[in-house]
Amino acid sequence: MQTLSDPESRMSTARVLILGAGFAGLATAIRLGKERAKAQVTLVSRRNYHLFTPLLYQAATGLVDPDHIAQMVRPAARKYGFTLFEGEVSNVDIDAKTVQTSFGDLAYDYLVLAIGSETNDFGIRGVS
Numbered sequence: 001m002q003t004l005s006d007p008e009s010r011m012s013t014a015r016v017l018i019l020g021a022g023f024a025g026l027a028t029a030i031r032l033g034k035e036r037a038k039a040q041v042t043l044v045s046r047r048n049y050h051l052f053t054p055l056l057y058q059a060a061t062g063l064v065d066p067d068h069i070a071q072m073v074r075p076a077a078r079k080y081g082f083t084l085f086e087g088e089v090s091n092v093d094i095d096a097k098t099v100q101t102s103f104g105d106l107a108y109d110y111l112v113l114a115i116g117s118e119t120n121d122f123g124i125r126g127v128s
Contacts, residue, residue: 014039017099017108018082019089021045021073025114033080039110041082044101048073048086089115 016032016039018025029043049070058064077084087102092111099106121127 014109015107016041016110016112017106018043018112018114019045019099020114020116021047021050021084022114022116023050025112026050026073026076028112028114029082030076030080033082042085042106042108043073043077043082044085044087044089044099044106045073046086046088048084 014037016037018028018041021029021043025043025045029041032039032041049072052069052071055064055069059066059069073084076082085101085103085106089099089101091100093099094111097108097111099108099111
């Protein structure tokens, strides 16, 4: 598997496409920016903010100001040199190395899937 530190990758700018601006997606974009990786980093997210979910209950109970649990992603994009697109992903074509989004198609050399998860209780009584 080719990595960003391989000599072949260093000769041209690699296109890194990150899907999801949760903990993993945002951390990946920031890390690549901090390491000054020779890459064009693009982050696609449904929202233009990162929600710090561990503090949701404290915001709901009034212990924490709701403004402190949602951080805008654009300042990090400017600081660490990645591009942020807000939109939905509808298809990933691994063979063509493209992703279809609500704002158009994006090509990539490296794809990071950091879209999170949703729980499913499969209708089992008492699980939810």
